[in-house]
Amino acid sequence: MNSPETRPSLLLRVRNREDREAWAEFSEIYRPVIQRLARLKGMQDADSEDLAQQVLLTVASAIERFEPDDSRARFRTWIKTIARNAILNALTRGAPDQATGAADMQAFLEQRPDPGSTESAQFQHEYRREVFLWASRQIRPEFSEETWQSFWLTAVEGLDVDAAAEQLERTRGSVYASRSRVMRRLKQKVEEFTDGDDDL
Amino acid sequence: MNISTCNPEIIEQFLAEQLDEQQRATFERHLDECDDCCRLLHERTAEATLWNDARSFLSSAELTADALPKPSPRETSPTSLDFLAPTDDPRMLGRFAGYEICGVIGSGGMGIVLKGFDLALNRYAAIKVLAPHYASSGAARQRFAREAQAAAAVVHDNVIAIHGVSECNGLPYLVMPYVKGVSLQKRIDRNGPLTTSEMLRIAMQTARGLAAAHDQGLVHRDIKPANILLPENVERVMITDFGLARAADDASLTRSGVIAGTPQYMSPEQARGEGIDHRSDLFSLGSVMYAMATGHPPFRAETPYGVLRRITDSDHRPVQEIRSDTPTWMCEIIDRLLNKNAAERFSSAKEVATLLEDCLAHVQQPATVPLPFVLNRNGRRNGGRRAVAGIIIGVAGVFLAWAALFQESPPADMSGPAASQKKIGSLSNETATPAELVTPTDLEWSASDELNTIESTLRELKQELGPVP
Numbered sequence: 278m279n280s281p282e283t284r285p286s287l288l289l290r291v292r293n294r295e296d297r298e299a300w301a302e303f304s305e306i307y308r309p310v311i312q313r314l315a316r317l318k319g320m321q322d323a324d325s326e327d328l329a330q331q332v333l334l335t336v337a338s339a340i341e342r343f344e345p346d347d348s349r350a351r352f353r354t355w356i357k358t359i360a361r362n363a364i365l366n367a368l369t370r371g372a373p374d375q376a377t378g379a380a381d382m383q384a385f386l387e388q389r390p391d392p393g394s395t396e397s398a399q400f401q402h403e404y405r406r407e408v409f410l411w412a413s414r415q416i417r418p419e420f421s422e423e424t425w426q427s428f429w430l431t432a433v434e435g436l437d438v439d440a441a442a443e444q445l446e447r448t449r450g451s452v453y454a455s456r457s458r459v460m461r462r463l464k465q466k467v468e469e470f471t472d473g474d475d476d477l
Numbered sequence: 478m479n480i481s482t483c484n485p486e487i488i489e490q491f492l493a494e495q496l497d498e499q500q501r502a503t504f505e506r507h508l509d510e511c512d513d514c515c516r517l518l519h520e521r522t523a524e525a526t527l528w529n530d531a532r533s534f535l536s537s538a539e540l541t542a543d544a545l546p547k548p549s550p551r552e553t554s555p556t557s558l559d560f561l562a563p564t565d566d567p568r569m570l571g572r573f574a575g576y577e578i579c580g581v582i583g584s585g586g587m588g589i590v591l592k593g594f595d596l597a598l599n600r601y602a603a604i605k606v607l608a609p610h611y612a613s614s615g616a617a618r619q620r621f622a623r624e625a626q627a628a629a630a631v632v633h634d635n636v637i638a639i640h641g642v643s644e645c646n647g648l649p650y651l652v653m654p655y656v657k658g659v660s661l662q663k664r665i666d667r668n669g670p671l672t673t674s675e676m677l678r679i680a681m682q683t684a685r686g687l688a689a690a691h692d693q694g695l696v697h698r699d700i701k702p703a704n705i706l707l708p709e710n711v712e713r714v715m716i717t718d719f720g721l722a723r724a725a726d727d728a729s730l731t732r733s734g735v736i737a738g739t740p741q742y743m744s745p746e747q748a749r750g751e752g753i754d755h756r757s758d759l760f761s762l763g764s765v766m767y768a769m770a771t772g773h774p775p776f777r778a779e780t781p782y783g784v785l786r787r788i789t790d791s792d793h794r795p796v797q798e799i800r801s802d803t804p805t806w807m808c809e810i811i812d813r814l815l816n817k818n819a820a821e822r823f824s825s826a827k828e829v830a831t832l833l834e835d836c837l838a839h840v841q842q843p844a845t846v847p848l849p850f851v852l853n854r855n856g857r858r859n860g861g862r863r864a865v866a867g868i869i870i871g872v873a874g875v876f877l878a879w880a881a882l883f884q885e886s887p888p889a890d891m892s893g894p895a896a897s898q899k900k901i902g903s904l905s906n907e908t909a910t911p912a913e914l915v916t917p918t919d920l921e922w923s924a925s926d927e928l929n930t931i932e933s934t935l936r937e938l939k940q941e942l943g944p945v946p
Contacts, residue, residue: 409534418782432528433535438515450508453515454491454501457522461492463531464523 302470303356304333306407311364313403314396318368332363361400368396405471412466420459423447427455483511488518494787495794558589560606560648569594574645576604576652592655601655602640606648618649625651627695628719635686637706637715653717658709661765662702669772670800673807674840676769679705681833682714683762687826690719691755698753700761701742702768740784741774745817748785756819759826763814770807771799775815789817806836806848 308329315325336359417425423445430441431452442449490496491504508515519528561571561578569577576593579601583590588608595602607621622642629639629651640652661679665671671679683705690697697704697719706715744760746753767775775793778784793815796808810832816822823829835849 405530406534406537409530413535416786419778419780419786420783421779424779429535433532435532435536448505448509449515450505450510453508453518454505457492457518458494460522460528460531464527467527 300337300356302411303360306404306411306470307360307364308333309410310400310403310407311367314364314368314399317399317403328367332360332367335363336360361404365394365396365400369394408467408470409463412463412470416459416462416466419462420455424455424459427452428459432456432460483507483514483517485517485521488514488521491518492521494791497799560609560646573604573606574643574650576602578604593652603653603655604650605653606650609648618644621649625649627693628690631690631693631695631719633686633689635682635714635716636689636719637717639719656706656708656715658707660703661705661707661714661769664707665702665768665772671769673804674837676766676807677833677837677840678712679707679714679769680762680766681830681837683716683765684826684830684833686714686716687755687758687762688830690716691758691826695719696753696755697758697761698747699742700758700765702765705765740781740788741776742768743785743788744819745789746819748788754819755826756822759814759822759829760816760819762826762829763811763822766807766811766814767793767796770796770803770811810836 311329311332312322312325315328316322320328336356339359420428426445427441427447430436430444431438436444438449438452442452445452447455487496487500487504487507491501496504508518523531558570558578558581561573564570564572564577566577569579570581571578573591573593575597576591576595578591578593580592581589582592582603588606591604591606593602593604594600607618622644625639625642628636629642632638637653637656640654642649642651644650659667683700687697687700697716699718700716704716704718706717707713708715740748742761742764744753744757747757764775776784776787776791778787796803796811797805810829814822814829823832832849835846838846839848
């Protein structure tokens with residue numbers, strides 16, 4: 278297994294700035310997805326971390342083969358497809374050894390996993406969870422503590438709006454309004470990331 | 478809006494963040510009383526699956542305030558004056574770098590501005606001292622000195638002069654003339670939105686000052702109403718704090734990674750942390766003009782991050798929605814300055830200054846000075862305007878076709894010009910002149926029809942250009 282230091286040098290291959298950002302977002306979301314799926318399959322924590330690292334490395338090295346073109350969303354969509362295949366294949370067949378030749382690696386990445394499998398459904402679920410978590414981290418600083426709490430207490434923790442209003446010392450109307458503002462923004466952010474996922 | 482009436486459209490506007498503060502407060506009061514609207518709002522915000530997903534996915538996380546990096550409390554606490562040396566003069570606060578300090582003009586994130594008396598030259602001066610936490614790093618100090626010296630090289634009526642840059646007891650400072658007056662920010666806070674000609678005057682002079690600095694390769698980076706000084710009793714505008722923003726950026730970013738102050742006038746490229754050039758200042762100038770027209774900056778949110786997000790992602794609310802009496806051409810100038818894409822803005826501050834100058838001349842003498850032509854050509858960026866342009870091209874096309882038809886119809890007679898002239902002539906009058914020949918009765922109807930179209934287009938165009946103030 279390669280040392281983690283390999284990663285930055287691999288990432289330098291992503292020259293385009295927007296693509297680099299997409300990659301950073303991507304690994305922030307996918308790493309926990311892989312780890313959780315691996316644990317669901319009964320892997321130890323350390324092994325699941327290894328697997329995540331290995332899959333991300335495989336994907337990162339595949340970036341070399343990416344031919345940039347004019348459409349902006351393409352890198353994102355492309356890397357998502359690659360990653361999804363790599364993750365599902367790694368979970369069902371085991372990740373390829375780093376020493377494997379490039380041709381095998383390519384074949385591994387391009388094997389179409391069975392879309393009806395349990396892993397595939399689990400992947401969708403875990404992926405969506407990570408996207409939600411990521412999106413909420415992204416938007417959190419845009420809102421004041423009060424606004425955020427209005428959303429969190431009622432929409433996430435399931436507290437009654439009246440109770441939340443009392444706890445936050447705000448009116449019901451402002452709790453309703455605040456939580457809708459946060460939710461609308463969350464929706465935007467989630468859709469921003471999952472845009473084009475249907476093509477996968 | 479009546480509190481007790483339900484209006485589904487308001488809900489959409491609320492979700493699209495199109496309501497101003499007052500409308501939002503009214504809407505919230507209505508929600509207080511109306512369960513139906515609460516339900517509707519809930520449904521319109523997001524589909525049920527999304528609400529469910531949010532609950533099931535997020536409840537596993539501890540994403541409360543504790544989990545997040547807390548923005549450090551802004552360092553606006555009154556800067557202490559400990560660094561002043563004692564003075565013999567009982568009316569003075571202390572002494573600094575050879576100046577008798579008689580008061581504090583202001584203090585901001587970057588440092589403190591003192592009012593000092595220069596005994597040698599017998600005049601007052603404003604002394605800006607870099608705050609100790611900025612002065613702690615050698616690199617920041619050097620940068621401050623370098624930027625201040627670059628700013629000192631800009632000599633222009635609309636840029637405040639810098640008399641000197643130096644350091645005293647490890648604290649870098651710069652000396653500027655003491656100017657009695659208020660900042661544009663204070664003016665807006667006190668008097669609200671400005672008149673069109675006031676706006677033009679201030680924006681034009683600001684653009685001129687910027688042009689002078691840009692000529693020397695200096696970008697201001699922090700153009701905002703608080704940095705535009707309006708000296709008392711003079712019709713003159715002065716830009717302050719030239720080039721200092723960068724020194725502050727460096728110091729504050731390396732220190733905490735937290736945005737200091739409000740980034741309301743930043744350009745999108747600044748907000749994204751990308752490299753910037755002079756066109757970033759043009760965006761900020763657009764924001765300043767917006768604030769002069771409406772009384773508030775174009776992008777507002779609860780937190781600095783929220784502001785940054787709106788600057789990069791959302792369009793500003795059209796000026797005319799807030800102040801309907803703003804001339805359309807003025808909105809076009811502002812819209813173009815506020816274009817997210819730097820390449821779509823004006824190319825230089827000089828171009829903006831000239832344009833605003835011509836506009837000001839037009840506003841002052843609407844009868845004799847026309848609006849600058851550039852507004853007719855470059856100003857049209859939205860669909861409606863394009864449609865008008867389309868109509869003009871269309872009409873021109875019809876006109877040409879009509880003219881061509883006319884030219885071609887006589888030779889089509891196959892009997893030569895003389896013969897055709899004779900033929901048409903015989904229809905009316907033997908002594909008809911050629912000019913009369915081109916208005917035969919059978920063509921008259923279609924000709925006047927075309928003229929009507931052209932005339933109505935011209936009328937539309939006039940309306941499109943907006944009422945002359």
